[in-house]
Amino acid sequence: MAARENILSRIRAANASLQTGDGAQSTASRLAGHPRGPLPTMGWDPLQRFIDCSIAAASTLDRVDKREGVPVAVARYLSENGLPMRGVCWPEFADLDWSGAGLEMQARSANGDDKVGVTGSFCALAETGTLLLLSGEQQHATTSLLPETHVAVVSKKRVVVCMEDAWDLLRKEVGHLPRQVNFVSGPSRTADIEMTLVYGAHGPFRVHIIITDE
Numbered sequence: 001m002a003a004r005e006n007i008l009s010r011i012r013a014a015n016a017s018l019q020t021g022d023g024a025q026s027t028a029s030r031l032a033g034h035p036r037g038p039l040p041t042m043g044w045d046p047l048q049r050f051i052d053c054s055i056a057a058a059s060t061l062d063r064v065d066k067r068e069g070v071p072v073a074v075a076r077y078l079s080e081n082g083l084p085m086r087g088v089c090w091p092e093f094a095d096l097d098w099s100g101a102g103l104e105m106q107a108r109s110a111n112g113d114d115k116v117g118v119t120g121s122f123c124a125l126a127e128t129g130t131l132l133l134l135s136g137e138q139q140h141a142t143t144s145l146l147p148e149t150h151v152a153v154v155s156k157k158r159v160v161v162c163m164e165d166a167w168d169l170l171r172k173e174v175g176h177l178p179r180q181v182n183f184v185s186g187p188s189r190t191a192d193i194e195m196t197l198v199y200g201a202h203g204p205f206r207v208h209i210i211i212t213d214e
Contacts, residue, residue, distance in 0.1 A: 034171070036164050046126035046159050051211075053129025057186030058199075059207040066214045067093075067153065071101035073210050074118060074151055078103075081206075083149055087116025091138045093153070109140035110147055117147035117204075121154035123169055124209075127162040128185060131209070134170075135180035144182065150204040152184065155212045 042049075054061055062073045070093065078085055086104035094107035110117050120139070121131045131152050135141040144150050160166050170181075188203030199205050 034167070039162065039164065042127065042161055044126075046161050047156050047211075050124050050126040050129055050159050053126070054186070054209055055129075057129050058189075059129065059186045059209050061209045061211065063211045063213065065212070067212050068096065070118075070153055070210055070212070071096050071098045071103060071105075075101040075103050077151070077208050078116065078149075084115045087118060087147060087149075087151075088114050088143055089118035090120055090140065090143060092120055093118060110142040110145075112146060114147045116149045116151065117143040118151045118153065119144045121152050121158065123158040123160050123166050124154045125161075125163060125166055125183075126159055131184040131207075132166050132170075133182040133184060134174070134178045135182070136178055141180050141182060144184065145203050148200060148204055149206045149208065150184070150187075151208045151210065153210045153212065155214060157214075 051061055060077070062077065064070060064073050075085065077083075085102060087106075088108055088110045089098075089105050091107045093105075096105075098105035105118065119133060122134045123132050124130065125132065131154065133139065133141070133144055133152075144152070160169060170177075184207060187199050187205055187207045188201055189197055189199050190201040191197045192201075
């Protein structure tokens, strides 16, 4: 009986706080303050950790000095893997010399016929080897979701340590949540059917990350 009364007493106390508005105020305060939970000790180099975790998640990587080197890096990757030398990209990359690298790249959203999509990245999470992509008028979500091959470009300066750092950066630089926030940790995969791992079930078969040093 004591246990039953203890449970009911706690329920009554919780309901009372909700009725007085204390619960809502506490929730609003927590959301406004964005308190961090406990974090493990992270003694590794963020960039190297991101590279290692990305490889573990079945992504492939390349590095270039500047963004101007992206077209050549993309062309090399596509050629080495026997993939189409054409695709779509985010408008922010429309100024790059794609044709000079032997590529046909259109700055538009992707459709079901496009095989290669090139996007930027808002930031990258070192702890898990994850890319964070924001949707927007110039950041088409379909470019990273519909093509079989997703090529993502990220600056080494945009590699943060953990998820908490990514949200802090988003609040600081954007100030609000966009329509979509997509986290990409390697190619799409599933083992739902007979525990057989299949790539490309709900998204790209391949994720290739190009890290710029600028």
